[in-house]
Amino acid sequence: MADLQPVDLRSDTVTKPTAGMRAAIAAAEVGDDVFGEDPTVNELHRRAASLLGKEAALFVPSGTMANLLAFVSQSRPGDTVILHADSHPFNYESGGLGMVAGVLTKTLPGAHGILEPERVRAAVVRNEDHHYSHTTLVGIENTTNRGGGAFYPLRIVEEIAAIARENGMRLHCDGARLFNAVVASGTSAAGYARHCDTVSFCFSKGLGAPAGSVLVGDRATIDRAHRYRKMLGGGMRQAGVLAAAALYALDHHIERLAEDHLRARRFRQALEGIPQIGFPLPSPTNIVFLEVPDALACVGHCADCGVFMLPVSSTRVRAVFHLDIDDAGVDRAIAAVRDAAIAIR
Numbered sequence: 355m356a357d358l359q360p361v362d363l364r365s366d367t368v369t370k371p372t373a374g375m376r377a378a379i380a381a382a383e384v385g386d387d388v389f390g391e392d393p394t395v396n397e398l399h400r401r402a403a404s405l406l407g408k409e410a411a412l413f414v415p416s417g418t419m420a421n422l423l424a425f426v427s428q429s430r431p432g433d434t435v436i437l438h439a440d441s442h443p444f445n446y447e448s449g450g451l452g453m454v455a456g457v458l459t460k461t462l463p464g465a466h467g468i469l470e471p472e473r474v475r476a477a478v479v480r481n482e483d484h485h486y487s488h489t490t491l492v493g494i495e496n497t498t499n500r501g502g503g504a505f506y507p508l509r510i511v512e513e514i515a516a517i518a519r520e521n522g523m524r525l526h527c528d529g530a531r532l533f534n535a536v537v538a539s540g541t542s543a544a545g546y547a548r549h550c551d552t553v554s555f556c557f558s559k560g561l562g563a564p565a566g567s568v569l570v571g572d573r574a575t576i577d578r579a580h581r582y583r584k585m586l587g588g589g590m591r592q593a594g595v596l597a598a599a600a601l602y603a604l605d606h607h608i609e610r611l612a613e614d615h616l617r618a619r620r621f622r623q624a625l626e627g628i629p630q631i632g633f634p635l636p637s638p639t640n641i642v643f644l645e646v647p648d649a650l651a652c653v654g655h656c657a658d659c660g661v662f663m664l665p666v667s668s669t670r671v672r673a674v675f676h677l678d679i680d681d682a683g684v685d686r687a688i689a690a691v692r693d694a695a696i697a698i699r
């Protein structure tokens with residue numbers, strides 16, 4: 355296998371910039387973005403805000419920072435934030451919600467990482483008695499990571515937004531993979547965003563850029579987020595080299611996400627029926643979870659064949675399809691998992 359490229363399915367974050375994206379990076383006009391003088395970053399702000407139908411946008415280094423800024427800009431320490439129990443900020447953002455935003459989290463169950471409106475309604479505490487924390491924000495994740503790449507039906511977003519509005523709360527959407535949801539559901543990014551106060555999305559996942567995410571929302575909220583970005587050390591200088599990659603991704607890498615979804619489906623369908631392999635969740639976009647007797651053994655065996663996947667528990671393995679995985683890569687991944695199933699029986 356030494357002469358073959360690795361098939362890296364651990365995450366869609368592993369994508370490397372294409373030749374076209376590198377050319378866009380090389381040609382980027384730049385300036386000092388902390389002075390607001392980077393023309394490419396400013397252009398990205400305009401594009402992202404208009405694409406989502408919002409007043410303003412802020413380019414940030416990561417999805418984690420975009421979420422954190424959404425929380426600190428729309429809640430106060432001591433408030434309560436409602437999230438799905440499988441949500442990324444609750445599980446994988448180093449406790450920033452507690453340490454930096456200083457909020458309490460109320461986590462709710464729900465199939466495939468999707469919040470259920472009635473559970474959200476029941477979780478809201480509206481009691482002016484000073485014993486209680488104010489519930490000020492709801493966070494949804496679209497698509498869901500631990501939920502297997504599920505996307506929100508627009509109706510559910512509308513219902514949750516209505517509950518948030520009725521209770522004077524904000525709604526944030528962690529759209530790290532928003533465009534996977536857009537492509538799979540047929541709902542536009544602005545269609546989803548209309549119901550949310552803030553939305554973040556990442557350029558560094560399926561869209562294939564080396565780094566960067568954006569937070570969009572109303573001007574006052576984004577102004578607050580801008581201040582917190584500086585406070586947290588996220589003010590970047592000639593960030594236009596990254597913003598150029600992000601703009602290139604918006605132009606060239608959105609529609610093609612459908613190919614990743616097809617490849618994920620083909621991978622899954624080819625392995626269905628193998629007794630040692632289960633599929634605990636549907637895979638409507640680019641993420642496939644496999645249930646296996648021994649995740650480490652399975653991942654180790656596949657790695658020996660040049661196919662890399664992520665063990666996420668002792669029996670669960672994640673494979674994510676992206677820009678750098680072609681049809682031959684899917685074939686190799688199928689063959690490696692089939693072999694592993696025989697080896698670990």
Ligand code: TLP
Nearest residue numbers: 365367416417418419442446499528530
């Ligand atoms: N997810 C990464 C890992 O952190 C697990 C991955 O490989 O899937 N929201 C969601 C839904 C995410 O999946 C991620 C990254 C983030 C936020 C954070 O983005 P970054 O890594 O840019 O901070």
